[in-house]
Structure formats: structure tokens, C-alpha cells
Amino acid sequence: MTTQFVGDIADAGLARAGVARIEWAAREMPVIAQIRERFAKEQPLKGIRVVACLHVTSETANLMLALRDGGADVRLTASNPLSTQDDVAAALAIEYGIPTFAIKGESNETYYQHITEAISDRPQITMDDGADVVAILHKERRELLADIVGGTEETTTGVIRLKALAKSGQLEYPIVAVNEANTKHFFDNRYGTGQSTIDGIIRATNLLLAGKNLVVAGYGWCGKGVAMRARGLGAQVIVTEVDPLRALEAVMDGFRVMPIAEAAPLGDVFVTVTGDVNVIDTASFETMKSGAIMANSGHFDAEINLKALNTMAESRETLKPFVEEYTLADGRKLVVLAEGRLVNLGAAEGHPASVMDMSFANQALSAEYMVNNHQHLEKQVYDVPREIDDEVARLKLAAMGIGIDVLTPEQEHYLNSWELGTH
Numbered sequence: 001m002t003t004q005f006v007g008d009i010a011d012a013g014l015a016r017a018g019v020a021r022i023e024w025a026a027r028e029m030p031v032i033a034q035i036r037e038r039f040a041k042e043q044p045l046k047g048i049r050v051v052a053c054l055h056v057t058s059e060t061a062n063l064m065l066a067l068r069d070g071g072a073d074v075r076l077t078a079s080n081p082l083s084t085q086d087d088v089a090a091a092l093a094i095e096y097g098i099p100t101f102a103i104k105g106e107s108n109e110t111y112y113q114h115i116t117e118a119i120s121d122r123p124q125i126t127m128d129d130g131a132d133v134v135a136i137l138h139k140e141r142r143e144l145l146a147d148i149v150g151g152t153e154e155t156t157t158g159v160i161r162l163k164a165l166a167k168s169g170q171l172e173y174p175i176v177a178v179n180e181a182n183t184k185h186f187f188d189n190r191y192g193t194g195q196s197t198i199d200g201i202i203r204a205t206n207l208l209l210a211g212k213n214l215v216v217a218g219y220g221w222c223g224k225g226v227a228m229r230a231r232g233l234g235a236q237v238i239v240t241e242v243d244p245l246r247a248l249e250a251v252m253d254g255f256r257v258m259p260i261a262e263a264a265p266l267g268d269v270f271v272t273v274t275g276d277v278n279v280i281d282t283a284s285f286e287t288m289k290s291g292a293i294m295a296n297s298g299h300f301d302a303e304i305n306l307k308a309l310n311t312m313a314e315s316r317e318t319l320k321p322f323v324e325e326y327t328l329a330d331g332r333k334l335v336v337l338a339e340g341r342l343v344n345l346g347a348a349e350g351h352p353a354s355v356m357d358m359s360f361a362n363q364a365l366s367a368e369y370m371v372n373n374h375q376h377l378e379k380q381v382y383d384v385p386r387e388i389d390d391e392v393a394r395l396k397l398a399a400m401g402i403g404i405d406v407l408t409p410e411q412e413h414y415l416n417s418w419e420l421g422t423h
């Protein structure tokens, strides 16, 4: 029997397992569940064609179902060649009828081919994680721009790319930067990346982190999370930074801070979370200890200079899934996890559902906002409206059964007055 579906997936036989995984994630996504229920009643996205280029995980599947139930015509394509959960992709395409283009381990060529197929349906809303759809539309498929009313962007790296595009005056439609919501980056970037990155490193290596020197390159929200959780497991954490304020913050948070050149010979494990290129480069490879392990948790696989490492190495061997060892001419061996791609999604399952619940609530509500407000927006990158951010926090707290205080009228008055000082 052939199974009918639209998309390109690894194995249709995984669809039932994918449903179970999606339902498991749903247990930790009460905010998305509430939004899905309201969307099903109100149909705010009725007939809107949405292309989503996101990591194809069980959490993303729950977002897709909320959008679909809100009336959207959704197509999903992977936002990274290594992050797809093949069972989830199969479930989405076959059990839920959502066209899905994603295969774990796909080549870069297939990755771009999948995006091309996903956008062939003339999308009206784009939902990106890393701005690849926006980049392709602006560079190669400009004829599709006419139908697009707006977009959303999930991640720090994507927002940086989009702001550069807007600054150059070439952005052709408004985009909401979901990453900038407090209910996104405080939680997803910090606690999500913190836990899932360590999870990826441990699943790939089964390494004991206690007593190891773990170098975190970058002390943004993601770096803070990784450093915090590595310390919790007993690692001696060293932070490298280029930003003086963040470096100072890391010092006062109790971490050693030094340039990468000094950290390179000390580190047992290196994690890059900077969003920049060649953060670990030839000079570092030359002084690293034999056996040093490198992992990246920044959006693109550009942070560890693998091209240079490949050139320096005499041989390369896959020791186990997601663990590759490079042997250098002097006999030292350097290890790279998950091909230098996002280690948390390559070697583990990405951020836990509970944080993705908030990130994707912002996505769903921002898509609704874009449909309702695009006429009044410029071709710029916008923050998530404060009301949406606050609403997500309120819904999450309520779902967790946590109550908070409200200001008394006297306290409100006090906060709004300048006359009242020392009592």
C-alpha cells in the first residue's frame, strides 16, 4: 500500500511513533494548547498560507497543529539539515496532513531544495528560524514577495540577519522578532539552550562533566544558560567574550574569563554560542589538548572552523553517532560533535517542550497579530507587542498553578507619584 502525502520525509513507517512523541510533548505545552483551542473556534488564520522553516521537532509539531486549527494552510520545512526528528516529520505529513519537507542528515542541497518546495505554494506569512526563507525570497524568488504580508523570526541569529536587511533598506515586508520577547529569550535561550546543549554533549559522549574545564564562547542568553548548567554538573567553567559588559557579567557571576587563545590549551570541552564565524580557529586547534571536544550550539555551523580543521587533519574518523575525531600531524586528536551543527538538536532533542511552549505561543500570537495588523506596519523588524509577551507569561503561570500578587490602589498611586519620598 502506498501512503499519500505531500512532502519529503525519511520513513513513512515512523508516523505512528511520531504521533506518540508529539502527544508526549503536548503534555508540557499548556499555553499552546489553549491558543490552539481558541484558534479552532475563532479561525484567525483562515485561508492564510503559512510557510514555516523551523526545526522539525515534536514541539514544532504542536505549533503547526495550532496554526492548522486556526485555519492556516501550513507547509513546514526544516531550518537545519541535522535537527529533524524523522518520526515527527512522518507524523505531520501522514497523520496530520501537513506538507512537511525534512529529513535528518539531509545534504545542504536537499535542505535548500526543501525550502524551495515549501515556498512554491506562494506563502502569505513566513515563519523562520534563522532567516533562510526570507533570504531566499529576497535573493532568488522575488516574484513570490508580492503575496507576502508579513513574517516572524524565532532566533537571535535570524533577527541579526533581518535587522541588517532592514538597515540596508531592502527588507520587503514587516517581520516580528519573536526572539526579542522576554517570554522567549529569558527562558528558551537561557534554560532551553542551557539544558539541551549539555544534554546533547552528554548523549553523544556520556562524558562526566564534573572536574572538566568547559569553555563557553559567548555570554549572551544562551551562553549564560550553558555556563550555569555546566557549573551545576561540577565543571570548571571558563567564559570567552568580545563584549566588555558581558565579560564583566560573567566575571561577577563567578566564572573565569579570558581570551580564547588562553582558554584553548586549558579546555577539555568547548561550546560555542556566539552567533559569529570562526570563533574556534586554527590558532586554537594548534594549542588544544589531545582529546579536546568541541560542540556548537549557535544557529549556524560556522563557529568552529571545520574547513581549517579538515585541512590540518591527517585523518578523520566517526567514533560513534555525532562524534568525529580529527587526527592532526603531531598526533593530537580533536573531537567535533554533531558536525559542528547545533549540538542540542543534532545529538539530542532540542529544548524541552515546556520552554518551547512559550516561544511557540509567541510565534502563534505574532502570526495572528501580523494577519490583523500588517496594513499598518512598515517594512521593518518589530518587537513582539508587550501585550502578547505579558499574556504568554500570564498563561504560563496560570498553567503552572502559580498565583502572584496585584498592586493595591495605594501602591499604584505610589508608583505613579514623584512627591512621595522618605517616610
Ligand code: ADE
Residues within 6 Å of the ligand: 054, 055, 056, 057, 058, 059, 060, 192, 345, 349, 350, 351, 352, 353, 356
Ligand atoms: N529550537 C531549540 N529547541 C527546539 C525544539 N525543541 N523545537 C523547535 N525548535 C527548537
